[in-house]
Amino acid sequence: LSLLPGGLDCSISFVSHVLGKVCVHGRQKEILGVVVPQLTELSRSDCIWQRMCWRLLECVPERWLEAVLLGLVQRAPGADVLSRLLGNLVVKNKKAQFVLTQKMLLLQYGHTTAVLQNLLGYLSLDSLRRALLLRVLQELLETWSSSSAVKHSPPEQQLYISKAILICLSHLKEPEIESCRQELLTSMMEGVKCHLDSSLPQLRRLGMLLAEAISSKINTEGPVLSFEYEEDEETRELKSLLVQTPPLCVTPSLPDDDSSEKAGAAVPSEPERNQEPQPAAPVIPAGESDAELDSDDELVPYDMAEDKELGVKAPLYIRQCIEVLTGSEDVDKWEATLKALESLIRRNPAATREVSVELAKILLHLEEKTCMEGFVQLRQRAQVAVLTTDPIPVSKFLTSQFYSLNYSLRQRMDILDVLVLAAQELACPKFHGEPKHSAAQKPGIQLLPGSDSSKDWRRIVEERIKSKTRRFATGRCLVEAPSSPNQFSSVAGHFFFPLMQHFDRPLTTFDLLGEDHLVLGRLVHTLAVLMYLAVNTVAVTAMGKALLEFVWTLRFHVDSYVRQGLLSCISSLLLSVPAELLLTDMTEELLETQSWLADVVEKDPDGDCRRLALQNLLLMENLKKKLEAVPS
Helix, strand or coil, rough: CCCCHHHCCCHHHHHHHHHHHHCCCCHHHHHHHHHHHHHHHHHCCHHHHHHHHHHHHHCCCCHHHHHHHHHHHHHHCCCCHHHHHHHHHHHHHHHHHHHHHHHHHHCCCCCCHHHHHHHHHHHHHCCCHHHHHHHHHHHHHHHHHHHHHHHHHHHHHHHHHHHHHHHHHHHHCCHHHHHHHHHHHHHHHHHHHHHHCCCCHHHHHHHHHHHHHHHHCCCCCCCCCCCCCCCCHHHHHHHHCCCCCCCHHHHCCCHHHCCCCCCCHHCCCHHHHCCCCCCCCCCCCCCEEEEECCCCCCCCCCCCCCCCCCCCCCCCHHHHHHHHHHCCCHHHHHHHHHHHHHHHHHHCCCHHHCHHHHHHHHHHHCCCCCCCCCCCHHHHHHHHHHHCCCCCHHHHHHHHHHCCCCHHHHHHHHHHHHHHHHHHHCCCCEECCCCCCCCCCCCCCCCCCCCCCCCHHHHHHHHHHHHCCCCCCCCCCCCCCCCCCCCCCCCHHHHHHHHHHCCCCCCCCCCCCCCCHHHHHHHHHHCCCCCCEECCCCCCCCCCHHHHHHHHHCCCCCCHHHHHHHHHHHHHHHHCCCCHHHHHHHHHHHHHHHHHHHHHHHHHCCHHHHHHHHHHHHHHHHHHHHHHHHHC
């Protein structure tokens, strides 16, 4: 265009058609990688080139406009450059408005943070476009505060929407905040509630972080919301989005002469710094010197490095421990008793069995009297020790209390934790004081997502899959670990079946199929682990049938954490029940399950659910091939 002789007029619609055609055929990177830098430089200080850029994009046919706009937003070096290239196209063109304010923000979630900053920064740089910025913020907040959207959209989309909201908030001015203060407050209250109700820790953290950000914008002078959550790289990035950074294009690369002279005047030279006056030594009056000589500073302190604190003697008998935990007011003795309880239980199994149920009840209701470090872990280890010492009566007590009245959700989840840890200890007993499996090989258990005290629960299934996978490769020979009897095989039914009896019966303060879906998710994951640990036991087939029926009842649950647990139940079932019994006793159920798993792979919004479903389909296929290879 710059080569036209004599200032002749011309139409650039042909160039617009070529640009749109190339972009829609997937060559955005090639053409825009050349065009965008050239137009950025030409339009920097020339308003005629800016108008030519606007005309170039206005003439792109609507059927190709989306591809061009997407490429420009992705490749523009900043929001100010995008504003020069697009102008007010988003206000004039309905198609461009839909793509930039609806599709890229609410229907897609794969764009980077830089793309979001370009797009929302572009909307904020002109008074005509700021109305669209406010409308976009309202729509994003409606989606963020919708309980249905939180339940049915993947966590990645929730993170994407949260980033967009924070960037919008960073561009708002005080009059705009004042005009929509009530809408912001309403959305914040609704959004933080549905996020805190989620069983996924990432969503709960997003809800808390955005509530803090909105609260800080609404109440600039008064108190703001503050939550306790773990800081990580993601939260630090989200908090940084609330603070605007100047665009890179306008940052001067080198200071001019005047600024350097001013800077030189402000910073003293090296000789001047060396010649700075030193502070004078303090002069001690004569009256004070005598007082200092009479002070106690010259006395030499005693060396107390080897002194030992006299501790409280811990009880030596189980019944003494029960008396201290239930009635003693001596805090030091209470702490010493709790610290010594686990080892005392394991050293005295006969005495423990006499009072096992009573001790389990005391530990279940035990509350922290002092700010004792590691209280939860000490109580849990003592509960596991009681359960492994006397499995049948204690497991009957704990499973019956899980569905009883007057228990908090925390106590019910404690019961599930203790059952799983005890089952794992019984299934993998210690051999001569050392664990059967090393720490690197022993699969961890996680019943609460995001828990730091345990490893990922899916490793339980993945370790089992690795053991079933044939690998045609040579490697170092591994020494086989010594074998020991599986003590869980005789008590597996006492741990497993009572947990499924009353899950569909709501209580006054406990409704697994209602609002207490977090506990339901923990219950489902517990059943999956118990099923895995019951491999090679007599009751494994009956457990598999009951578990498959349980999974089939809840397969369409709205909570993704519950669905992940159900899919892990299927994995445990396929790995624990012998293949011959699976195909003879549960043929129809497996065919229906296979159809459901295929549906999950295609339609489930949660990525972990899709991965687990695909893993289960591969397991089914491997079992089928294994049985076909066996001669009849």
